[in-house]
Amino acid sequence: MTPRKTRIVVGVTGATGAVLAIRLLEILRSLDVETHLIFSKWALATMKYETDIPAEHVRKLATYTYALKDLTAPPSSGSFLRDGMIIKGRKLVLVVRETPLSAIHLENMSAVQRAGATIFPPVPAFYTIPKTIEDVIEQSVGRMLDSLGIHVDGFERGEDMRKD
Numbered sequence: 001m002t003p004r005k006t007r008i009v010v011g012v013t014g015a016t017g018a019v020l021a022i023r024l025l026e027i028l029r030s031l032d033v034e035t036h037l038i039f040s041k042w043a044l045a046t047m048k049y050e051t052d053i054p055a056e057h058v059r060k061l062a063t064y065t066y067a068l069k070d071l072t073a074p075p076s077s078g079s080f081l082r083d084g085m086i087i088k089g090r091k092l093v094l095v096v097r098e099t100p101l102s103a104i105h106l107e108n109m110s111a112v113q114r115a116g117a118t119i120f121p122p123v124p125a126f127y128t129i130p131k132t133i134e135d136v137i138e139q140s141v142g143r144m145l146d147s148l149g150i151h152v153d154g155f156e157r158g159e160d161m162r163k164d
Contacts, residue, residue, distance in 0.1 A: 006150065007034040009075045010062065014042025017097045018050045019133075020122055023141045025061035027152055036075050037062035092117040093147050118147050128156045 008028060012021045021043075028035050037059065039047075044055050059065045066073035074080045094117055096109060109119045122140035130136045135155075142155035 004081065005032065005034045007036070007081065008148065008150075009036045009038070011038045011040075012043040012047075013040045014046045015097045016046060016050065017095070017122065018043070018047040019137055020095060020140060020144075022047075022051065022053060022058055022061070023137050024144060025058065027141060027145065028150075029061050029063075031150065031152065033150065035062045035064070036073075037065045038068060038073070038075065039065075040068055091148055093120050093144060094118070095120050095122055095144060097122060120144055120147060125156075 010021060010025060010028075012018070025035060025037065039055070047053065047055060047058065064074075066075065070076070092112070094109070094112065096105070096119060098105065101109075113119050120143070122144075124130060124136045125139050125143075128135070128139055130139065139155040142152055145152055
């Protein structure tokens with residue numbers, strides 16, 4: 001029996017930070033991870049506003065792409081095995097970007113964390129002394145992947161920072 005490739009569902013909403021989703025897809029593609037991409041309509045609008053990368057290019061970074069309202073899409077089924085996202089105890093990493101956070105945001109994040117999700121605000125690690133926005137993106141996306149058990153090189157971790 002052939003083992004299944006690592007499979008990640010990437011859901012992209014209209015919150016700012018489209019570059020994080022794009023870079024995540026680029027890295028997962030380079031690692032030969034099977035990706036299933038779902039955009040909200042506002043994600044496409046935000047991506048168009050924040051980047052000059054066409055939506056079709058981003059779709060091609062994913063192994064599979066589904067329409068938001070496609071209820072027959074494999075990721076909508078609880079029997080669809082994946083290594084990250086929500087449904088029946090699978091890993092879920094929420095990349096929350098809104099600021100300031102209201103009490104409702106915090107209560108909702110607390111509830112999903114208690115249910116097993118990882119809350120991941122893409123806060124820059126300034127101790128790495130990032131020189132470009134790409135450095136910040138690499139570090140954030142690398143840490144997101146770490147939380148799913150997918151380890152990549154190309155960004156500094158705390159153990160790399162010793163200054164004796």
